[in-house]
Amino acid sequence: MIRVTLILTLALLAVLSLFVGVADLSPSALFYDRAALDLLWTSRGPRTVAVIITGGTLAVSGTIMQMIVRNRFVEPMTAGTGQGAALGILLVTVFMPSMPILMKMGIASAVALATSVIFLVIVNRLPPTQPMLVSLVGMIYGGILGACVLFFAYQADLLQYIDIWMNGEFSGVLQGRYELLWIAAAVGILSYLAADQFAIVGMGRTVSTNLGLNYTQVVIIGLLSIAIVTALTVVTVGMIPFVGLVVPNIVSRLSGDNLRATLPLTAVSGAALVLASDILGRVLRYPYEIPVGSVFGVLGAVVFLWLLYAPRRHV
Amino acid sequence: MIVISDVDYFIGPVKILDGVNLELPKGGISALIGPNGAGKSTLLSLIARLMPLQAGTITVDDLTVGACPNNTLARRLAILPQASDAAPLLTVRELVGFGRYPYHKGRPTPDDHAKVEDALEAFGLVPFADRRLDTLSGGQRQRAQVAMTYAQDTGYILLDEPLNNLDIAASRSLMRVLRELAAAHDRTIVIVLHDINYAAAYADLIVAMKGGKIVAKGTPDEIVTEDILKEVFDTDPKVHRIDGKVMIEV
Structure with missing residues (x-):
């Protein structure tokens, strides 16, 4: 029931997204107006697809990270993975600007992976009785890395570039400039194959060993998937914080942590919420746009608070 | 059968297990008792490969813990860790x-x-x-x-202090289920218990540990005596025998 409603909502939002924007585009115009079709094909279509992929994969990455760290208050964009990706792409831009884009992506992902592993090592030394410490350390760690990025960018006179990576928004998405995101979509779908493994890792090392799971291997696969998705998102549309934090919490509160059943819900919810935020961002100050991250921050917080304070249903 | 040979275990400079040699038979319930810090949980974790062995060997039937594939052992032996x-x-x-x-x-x-x-x-x-x-x-x-x-x-089920936080009804019902598993389903149960009365009432074999060593091993009748309890726990509760069952006064 929830699934059907969610998918219908997402479909509805997707159609809406195609026809909302600065340039007028009405569904009927598609039948006779060549320019309308062009607009759909080169701008609105890619933008809608980019939002859906970003929202879905960021939400899934958030879930995987929360399982690996065993803490509900972390997400890749604030705990160092996003900043690592930005640092990686900055280094490539400064030192190897002529490298092919896929190689640049690879390096950004590698740096993001390295900063995530360091985060995990730091977190493993924290006392397990203090869950809030993990998210605090994550924010501090992300902040320090972010400061490094800013400093290097300032030194290299690349502050404008940095802005694109650090503040996510979708107005720049055009055909030919977002296709890397399809790789993120593929990685997101592939990581669903390991849903049971991530769920078991989320129950801890002891349970994993008892069930014959190679704990370290699953953690590495998870971090790799998070790093790739994050790096692709940061480079293509920029950092969008909060999605990986709010959406997994909403879904696990409503439907639990059996990831084989809930990861698709997480992906669709993430896509729908980010898409709704993007559409709102386009119309609230029409014809100007509000960055999707700001809108999502407000929207996600409202949904989450409502969930926290709504009477708890006992399943 | 679980065979533990010459197992030592250190955490930093502290010796947790000291040359442990122990055979736990197939079938029935074996209970590990001993004071806090005796090394019971450590021994259980080593059998279940939750921690790597530092010295000595442990075999579960024909499988060598640490050498056989993780997943193979997962079909032979399961552990229920301390609820945390x-x-x-x-x-x-x-x-x-x-x-x-x-x-x-x-x-x-x-x-x-x-x-x-x-x-x-x-x-x-x-x-x-x-x-x-x-x-x-x-x-x-x-x-x-x-x-x-x-x-x-799995043929072997290891439980680490499963009665913690359980009331008497839940404790008795759990121990009965374990009894039933051992008797009717041919499972081997190894259990760490703090309450000696439960060990005496439900276990076939009791292993007493102290300071990382095995102090005594035998049936409840042989182990739950005032002498052995004094030696293991440094306290002297009275032991009663009522209707052929041993019970200690707390």
Whole structure:
């Protein structure tokens, strides 16, 4: 029931997204107006697809990270993975600007992976009785890395570039400039194959060993998937914080942590919420746009608070 | 049979286990007792390869712990660790279902589903099957954990202080289920217990540990005596024999 409603909502939002924007585009115009079709094909279509992929994969990455760290208050964009990706792409831009884009992506992902592993090592030394410490350390760690990025960018006179990576928004998405995101979509779908493994890792090392799971291997696969998705998102549309934090919490509160059943819900919810935020961002100050991250921050917080304070249903 | 040979274990400079040699027979319930810090949980964790062995060897039937593939051992031996952290956000059926992971690796077959239903039935969990663990009482949650271990369908089941936080009704019902598993289903149960009366009442074999060494091993009748309890626990409770059962005064 929830699934059907969610998918219908997402479909509805997707159609809406195609026809909302600065340039007028009405569904009927598609039948006779060549320019309308062009607009759909080169701008609105890619933008809608980019939002859906970003929202879905960021939400899934958030879930995987929360399982690996065993803490509900972390997400890749604030705990160092996003900043690592930005640092990686900055280094490539400064030192190897002529490298092919896929190689640049690879390096950004590698740096993001390295900063995530360091985060995990730091977190493993924290006392397990203090869950809030993990998210605090994550924010501090992300902040320090972010400061490094800013400093290097300032030194290299690349502050404008940095802005694109650090503040996510979708107005720049055009055909030919977002296709890397399809790789993120593929990685997101592939990581669903390991849903049971991530769920078991989320129950801890002891349970994993008892069930014959190679704990370290699953953690590495998870971090790799998070790093790739994050790096692709940061480079293509920029950092969008909060999605990986709010959406997994909403879904696990409503439907639990059996990831084989809930990861698709997480992906669709993430896509729908980010898409709704993007559409709102386009119309609230029409014809100007509000960055999707700001809108999502407000929207996600409202949904989450409502969930926290709504009477708890006992399943 | 579980054979433990010359096992030492250090945490930093502290010797937790000191040359442990022990054979635990196949079948029945074996209880490990001893004061806090005697090394019981450490020994159990080493058998279940939750921690790597530092010295000595442990074999479970023909499998050598640490050398045989993780997943092979997962089908032979299951451990229920000390209940510690918050319950995962899963329903009882989902949790028990994860017990089948060593067999299906994420793609459950109808046979796996049947085994899960069987476990729910065996532990009287059918009425709660679709409830989330965080909505259950401590006793029910513990029962669900044991049902997951049961669904793992292993010859050996290790339990680390499963009676912690359970009231007398839940404790007795859990021990009876374990008794039943050992008697009717041919499972071998190794259990760490703090309450010697439970060990005396339900175990076939009691192993007493102190300071990382095995102090005594035998039937409840042989082990639960005032002399041995004094030696192991440094306290002198009175031991009574009532209707052929041993009981200690607390």
